[in-house]
Amino acid sequence: MQDFTESMAAQVVRPRNNANYKGQNGHIVIVAGNERFGGAAIMSAQAAVYAGAGLVTVATAAKNHAPLHARLPEAMVIDWADANLPILLRQADVIVVGPGLGVDAAALGILSLVLSAVTDSAALIIDGSAITLIAENHIKVLHQQTIWTPHPIELQRLVQLAPPAQTDIVLPVVAHDQLPGILVAKGAPTRTIADHAAFRNTSGGPAMATGGTGDTLTGVIAAFCGQFGFNVHVVAAAVWTHSAAADLLAADQYVAVPSQVAAAVPKIMRRLSQQ
Numbered sequence: 583m584q585d586f587t588e589s590m591a592a593q594v595v596r597p598r599n600n601a602n603y604k605g606q607n608g609h610i611v612i613v614a615g616n617e618r619f620g621g622a623a624i625m626s627a628q629a630a631v632y633a634g635a636g637l638v639t640v641a642t643a644a645k646n647h648a649p650l651h652a653r654l655p656e657a658m659v660i661d662w663a664d665a666n667l668p669i670l671l672r673q674a675d676v677i678v679v680g681p682g683l684g685v686d687a688a689a690l691g692i693l694s695l696v697l698s699a700v701t702d703s704a705a706l707i708i709d710g711s712a713i714t715l716i717a718e719n720h721i722k723v724l725h726q727q728t729i730w731t732p733h734p735i736e737l738q739r740l741v742q743l744a745p746p747a748q749t750d751i752v753l754p755v756v757a758h759d760q761l762p763g764i765l766v767a768k769g770a771p772t773r774t775i776a777d778h779a780a781f782r783n784t785s786g787g788p789a790m791a792t793g794g795t796g797d798t799l800t801g802v803i804a805a806f807c808g809q810f811g812f813n814v815h816v817v818a819a820a821v822w823t824h825s826a827a828a829d830l831l832a833a834d835q836y837v838a839v840p841s842q843v844a845a846a847v848p849k850i851m852r853r854l855s856q857q
């Protein structure tokens with residue numbers, strides 16, 4: 583497994599053309615946030631906006647609409663029970679499903695809807711509750727452009743491998759056999775794995791050990807795929823950038839508060855683009 587460094591991230595995050603417009607930077611649809619976990623949807627959406635997504639729409643429980651708009655006016659919103667959601671999902675360049683989704687019957691229904699609406703050309707980021715639901719219900723995901731973002735316990739649910747067995751040698755084999763697309767095995771360090779490449783992240787640290795850090799990562803990965811395409815280097819660069827933003831805060835804060843991490847991402851992207 584190869585270290586993923588700042589100079590590798592700088593090969594992904596290049597300066598924008600002068601004529602660049604929002605339609606070229608990806609329409610992201612984030613399906614997230616039940617009545618308890620609205621914050622997860624807000625953090626994912628904030629990170630997507632701050633990492634440069636062209637358009638961000640959040641499909642979430644009705645209760646979360648006003649708080650989302652108050653915190654993040656850049657994001658659009660749709661009720662996740664709205665009959666138009668499948669149309670929106672079919673228009674998306676990148677879909678995030680799972681942060682704060684919950685694991686009840688309603689959440690399972692929404693996840694099934696997403697899995698049936700995603701088009702072949704869209705990237706699909708599966709996180710949090712969606713991973714737990716897929717594992718518990720033995721759902722087979724066939725979508726090729728999938729990005730899985732489990733923490734070690736979610737990964738254990740998914741592939742029946744306890745955290746100590748999630749080694750650099752074993753994970754690529756298991757990912758190849760069981761998970762289509764790209765695996766982001768979060769931890770210290772996070773490893774980003776595809777069929778022909780595997781990277782160990784070199785940024786980040788324990789200041790990130792707080793609820794919401796993973797929700798924020800989903801938005802950064804989504805925005806990177808929306809702007810730079812779907813491949814393992816782009817995803818590893820998103821992981822590096824998210825943790826580097828946390829490192830920036832950790833230089834003079836004990837805790838890298840997730841919404842502050844999102845707010846620091848544009849600074850890191852600017853630094854990368856100037857290299």
Ligand SMILES: NC(=O)C1=CN([C@@H]2O[C@H](COP(=O)(O)OP(=O)(O)OC[C@H]3O[C@@H](n4cnc5c(N)ncnc54)[C@H](O)[C@@H]3O)[C@@H](O)[C@H]2O)[C@@H](O)CC1
Nearest residue numbers: 619620621622680681682683684710711733734735793794
């Ligand atoms: N503000 C919010 O709305 C938040 C919502 N969240 C959502 O809440 C749902 C449940 O997620 P959770 O991850 O809390 O619950 P889970 O039940 O999936 O996993 C939690 C368990 O995993 C363990 N764990 C996590 N990382 C670990 C590591 N690196 N090594 C060893 N053990 C580890 C925890 O200690 C805990 O026992 C998800 O949908 C998530 O997106 C969380 O992100 C927290 C914040």
Ligand SMILES: Nc1ncnc2c1ncn2[C@@H]1O[C@H](COP(=O)(O)OP(=O)(O)O)[C@@H](O)[C@H]1O
Nearest residue numbers: 733768769770787788790791793794795796797
């Ligand atoms: N000690 C640590 N060192 C590096 N990264 C960490 C550390 N602790 C947590 N993280 C990062 O924080 C994130 C936690 O994700 P997750 O558990 O899904 O959070 P949540 O679901 O609460 O948003 C991952 O990206 C993980 O790599």
Ligand SMILES: [Mg+2]
Nearest residue numbers: 710733796797
């Ligand atoms: Mg999580």
